[in-house]
Amino acid sequence: MASFYSLYKTILFTLFVLLTSASSSSSSTYYLSNIVVNSTAEFINHTAISEFRILNRRVLAKCPDPNPYLSITTASNSSLSDEGFVTVHVSGVLLPSKGDWVGMISPSYSDVSSCPFNAIQYQQTGDLSQLPLLCHYPVKAQYLSKDPGYLRCKKKECKKYVKGSCVERSCSASLSFHVVNFRTDIEFVLFAGGFATPCILKTSNKLSFTNPKQPLHAHLSTIDSTGTSMRVTWVSGDRAPQQLQYGNGKSVPSKVSTFTQNDMCSAFPKSPAKDFGWHDPGFIHSAVMTGLNPSTTYSYTYGSDSAGWSGKINLKTPPAGGSDEVRFLAYGDMGKAPRDPSAEHYIQPGSLAVTKAMADEISSGNNVDSIFHIGDISYATGFLVEWDYFLQLITPVASHVSYMTAIGNHERDYVGTGSVYGTPDSGGECGVPYETYFQMPTAAKDKPWYSTEQGSVHFTIISTEHNWSHNSDQYEWMRKDMASVDRSRTPWLIFMGHRPMYSSVNGVFLKSVDEDFVKAVEPLLLANKVDLALWGHVHNYERSCAVYQKECKALPTKGAGGIDTYDNTNYTAPVHAVIGMAGFSLDKFPSDADKWSLVRIAEFGYVRVHATTKALRIEYVNANTRKLEDSFQITRS
Numbered sequence: 001m002a003s004f005y006s007l008y009k010t011i012l013f014t015l016f017v018l019l020t021s022a023s024s025s026s027s028s029t030y031y032l033s034n035i036v037v038n039s040t041a042e043f044i045n046h047t048a049i050s051e052f053r054i055l056n057r058r059v060l061a062k063c064p065d066p067n068p069y070l071s072i073t074t075a076s077n078s079s080l081s082d083e084g085f086v087t088v089h090v091s092g093v094l095l096p097s098k099g100d101w102v103g104m105i106s107p108s109y110s111d112v113s114s115c116p117f118n119a120i121q122y123q124q125t126g127d128l129s130q131l132p133l134l135c136h137y138p139v140k141a142q143y144l145s146k147d148p149g150y151l152r153c154k155k156k157e158c159k160k161y162v163k164g165s166c167v168e169r170s171c172s173a174s175l176s177f178h179v180v181n182f183r184t185d186i187e188f189v190l191f192a193g194g195f196a197t198p199c200i201l202k203t204s205n206k207l208s209f210t211n212p213k214q215p216l217h218a219h220l221s222t223i224d225s226t227g228t229s230m231r232v233t234w235v236s237g238d239r240a241p242q243q244l245q246y247g248n249g250k251s252v253p254s255k256v257s258t259f260t261q262n263d264m265c266s267a268f269p270k271s272p273a274k275d276f277g278w279h280d281p282g283f284i285h286s287a288v289m290t291g292l293n294p295s296t297t298y299s300y301t302y303g304s305d306s307a308g309w310s311g312k313i314n315l316k317t318p319p320a321g322g323s324d325e326v327r328f329l330a331y332g333d334m335g336k337a338p339r340d341p342s343a344e345h346y347i348q349p350g351s352l353a354v355t356k357a358m359a360d361e362i363s364s365g366n367n368v369d370s371i372f373h374i375g376d377i378s379y380a381t382g383f384l385v386e387w388d389y390f391l392q393l394i395t396p397v398a399s400h401v402s403y404m405t406a407i408g409n410h411e412r413d414y415v416g417t418g419s420v421y422g423t424p425d426s427g428g429e430c431g432v433p434y435e436t437y438f439q440m441p442t443a444a445k446d447k448p449w450y451s452t453e454q455g456s457v458h459f460t461i462i463s464t465e466h467n468w469s470h471n472s473d474q475y476e477w478m479r480k481d482m483a484s485v486d487r488s489r490t491p492w493l494i495f496m497g498h499r500p501m502y503s504s505v506n507g508v509f510l511k512s513v514d515e516d517f518v519k520a521v522e523p524l525l526l527a528n529k530v531d532l533a534l535w536g537h538v539h540n541y542e543r544s545c546a547v548y549q550k551e552c553k554a555l556p557t558k559g560a561g562g563i564d565t566y567d568n569t570n571y572t573a574p575v576h577a578v579i580g581m582a583g584f585s586l587d588k589f590p591s592d593a594d595k596w597s598l599v600r601i602a603e604f605g606y607v608r609v610h611a612t613t614k615a616l617r618i619e620y621v622n623a624n625t626r627k628l629e630d631s632f633q634i635t636r637s
């Protein structure tokens with residue numbers, strides 16, 4: 001990774017020279033060297049940067065004066081509910097063009113003019129295309145051609161009559177935008193010139209949320225392994241403490257936290273989080289229910305009389321550590337996707353199907369005790385409003401069962417801030433929003449590793465983004481944590497972290513597997529008889545044999561029903577599974593694979609695990625078909 005960063009800095013410097021000379025020579029046209037074109041293509045391939053993200057790297061051109069008929073309005077002038085669709089109507093267009101588009105801007109006073117001198121700031125996100133330059137990130141955008149009649153002017157209106165005949169006609173279009181209550185008001189801006197060379201034509205009326213203080217997006221986590229306490233975390237525009245009411249009349253006040261633009265990390269050039277991607281997160285409330293029974297259903301509400309109340313929600317506590325069984329879902333790299341046809345920064349196309357499948361599973365009473373999301377959580381990466389969309393997306397699952405997380409590169413990494421990898425993948429978040437939204441039972445801030453027990457499983461959950469080398473804090477912690485597991489109480493030891501030790505997809509430029517990490521930590525997994533290691537980061541599903549140092553120590557045999565069965569009665573080595581297939585565009589497998597790789601499938605989905613005292617059964621669910629793509633079990637007699 002060190003060599004990558006040196007190369008990266010060299011490219012940045014080259015760009016700085018190129019861009020400085022380009023912007024001083026002309027404001028409306030620019031020279032783009034082949035180096036930039038080629039590296040842009042490279043980065044789009046590696047990090048799935050959308051055309052929309054590149055929009056923010058463009059210089060605004062001068063717009064011709066809009067015609068006097070042009071208008072952009074919303075279907076309703078009333079205020080916005082907590083979640084819904086806003087119809088935007090553009091009319092009075094004399095000559096419809098493919099380049100006409102609408103951006104949703106929030107807050108409404110944001111500066112969407114040109115910022116040519118910010119150019120160099122944005123290169124460090126990994127996007128090496130030409131300069132930004134809307135001064136503030138548009139939450140989402142749609143071309144007017146999304147309305148199928150627009151370019152052919154199906155919706156006509158006569159604007160000028162001469163002697164009873166129409167001599168000037170205009171065209172119109174309607175677009176639908178999905179909006180969640182992210183508290184700040186919004187406006188819609190009509191641009192011409194496409195995403196590449198936008199200019200502003202007209203701005204809509206402003207719309208506000210009916211209740212920007214509304215408590216929203218509750219999600220649960222455990223604070224220990226007893227199954228008797230549950231933390232609820234939610235978001236509100238109100239800073240005053242609120243109440244969590246549960247059980248039969250119990251109530252506990254929330255602790256309130258937030259983060260500011262000053263808490264975001266940055267370098268030169270500035271990060272998106274510190275600059276054009278910033279959005280006020282409101283206030284994050286958290287409160288802990290106590291005195292619960294494990295594996296039991298309760299109801300809760302949260303809020304206050306002044307800010308508003310949530311509806312009544314059912315939750316299920318997980319089984320206590322040391323009890324006979326647990327059922328959980330697990331995956332990595334889910335993110336979010338728009339529910340409208342908009343372009344957005346960093347879309348993870350599988351996330352909607354995966355959350356829908358899991359929500360169906362939970363609401364159908366399919367005995368889900370908890371969920372584990374192993375890094376690359378929202379992919380907001382410095383565009384903070386996207387956390388609100390992500391939290392809204394997971395609420396149908398995360399408000400009902402504990403949603404336990406591990407940190408990934410897209411939450412934490414940033415050069416010079418203590419992350420193992422010096423890439424700018426968090427966009428300047430440096431784990432601050434992640435740790436505020438997802439309060440796990442960790443020992444301290446920016447030490448996001450922990451263990452927890454549910455049923456017959458001990459989970460050791462690490463950060464691959466923080467120092468894991470010998471004698472580091474985290475290494476010592478994982479050594480002690482795994483050595484302390486009482487296997488008569490929790491017979492199964494599952495290890496989770498974001499970056500895998502084994503993957504057949506290993507890029508040349510950006511490596512999926514860090515051999516230094518494997519060398520440092522894999523011996524601990526073997527020494528402590530880890531049964532199963534679950535990883536994300538690579539966007540597909542891959543299962544290994546019982547493997548150590550790339551050699552199969554044991555192969556599964558066919559058990560009852562023909563299911564692959566690893567017998568750990570005589571333990572040999574951990575089974576590894578990459579499960580980063582929950583949302584991000586899928587990674588294809590190469591045509592050949594090493595012997596340790598037994599199953600390779602790239603379909604959107606998640607794994608469903610059922611652990612008893614005798615068997616650990618894993619099923620890979622295809623989120624679109626709901627069929628099982630793979631099943632295996634690890635047994636011990």
Ligand SMILES: [Fe+2]
Nearest residue numbers: 376408409537
């Ligand atoms: Fe990742």
